[in-house]
Amino acid sequence: MTCAAPKNIAGSPTVARSGLARERAKVAHAALADCHLCAHHCGVNRLVGPAGLCHAGAEAHFFLAQTEVTDELELIPTFAVALSGCDLRCDFCITGTESWNARAGTRFSAAGMAVQAKAALANGAKTIMVLGGEPTIHLPAALEFVSLLPETAKLIWKTNAYGAEPARELLAGMFDVWLADYKFGSDDCAQRLAKVPNYTRVVRENLLWANAHSELIVRHLLMPGHLDCCWKPVAEWLAENLSGGKVNLRSGFWPGWKSARHPELRSPVSDDESRRAGQLARDLGLNLIP
Ligand code: SF4
Structure with missing residues (x-):
């Protein structure tokens, strides 16, 4: 299995991803001492324990690691690792x-997970996906995992796109x-339903960055009663700013959890x-994918 060389690895296509990931994992770990990995910018020391809004310390746990076939057709089967x-x-x-x-599930071992991922690839998985929860809050573990994967493996970063610049710099290439999710078209809905401030500004910044540095697929989960306040502005922004980009309009909303x-x-x-x-997606000419 092959894939395109990752873009923009330290500006040089000759630098191996695994080596850079190993170095960046150390940088990401040190960054936990004053955590600004996501746009909450808590500025807390996670090396001494959970203290920020994500309630994650320095150690990652995972709650799922298996080959899945329910994601975008072009990505499956994918070996998915979900960090808590x-x-x-x-x-x-x-x-x-x-x-x-953040402590749910099993303690994450990058080495052990890499063994499982390589076995999945050998058994026919096309891609390896790192997701959550939200993997950005566990960037050190995610990068250590990447450092142990084959250079040719096609890797997917499944994210809520609420990361901050320090995380993006470490994720480049x-x-x-x-x-990437684009869940809310309105900051009011984002605050009310997900307790997240400045949502649209941060997500748009991340989507534009991701589009410049990698392949990008944007997901939007259609929610009842949120067509005009959320899907419409999301669709219009995508049409204007990421014209032709791949969009997956998800229909599986279920009224669970809270x-x-x-x-x-x-x-x-x-x-x-x-x-x-x-119909709105078609009217705007969005590139919808299954
Ligand atoms: S990852 Fe985000 S929410 Fe968690 S401590 Fe860091 S800045 Fe706060």
């Missing part, structure tokens, strides 16, 4: 138990594909909303 904990608090999270608890806190999230998306969302 997240910097967002989406009340409609489908993995809330693990995503809201590490992953072939960014599979969705009942919000009246409009107590039911699935209606057929009429799904139809209108698809």
Whole structure:
């Protein structure tokens, strides 16, 4: 299996990804002493224990590591590694138990996981995906994992796109594909449903950066009652700023976890909303992918 050489590895295509990832893992670990990996910018010392909004310390845990076939067709089968904990608090999270608890699951060993990933590749997996929760909060572990993977493996960074510049600098050239969420078209909805400030500015910054540094697929999960406030502005921004870029409009919203806190999230998306969302995408000429 081969893939395109990662873009922009320290500005040189001759530098091996694994070696850089090893060095960057050390830098990322040191950065935990004053954590600004995501746009919450907590500035806390995670080396002495969990102290920031994600409640993650220096050690990563994972709650899933298996080959999956439910992601974008061009990426599957993928060996998916889901790290526990997240910097967002989406009340409609489908993995809330693990995503809201950075200590859920099993302690992550990069070496042990690399063995599993290589076995999955040998058994037919096309890609390796690192996700969460949110993997940005565990950047040291993620980079150490990358350092132990084959140079030719196609790597996917599945993210909520709420990372900050220090994380982006360490991620440049590490992953072939960014599979990034653009969940909310409104800062009010982001604050109310996920307790996250400055959402649209941060996500747009990350999407533009990711598009310049890797392949990019943008996901939007259609939510009931959020077509006009969320999907419409997301779709319009994508059409204007990432024209032709790949977009996956997800239809699988389920009113689980703490969705009942919000009246409009107590039911699935209606057929009429799904139809209108698809029509809007077609009207704007978005490049929808399955
Ligand atoms: S990863 Fe984000 S939420 Fe977690 S401590 Fe660092 S800045 Fe705060």
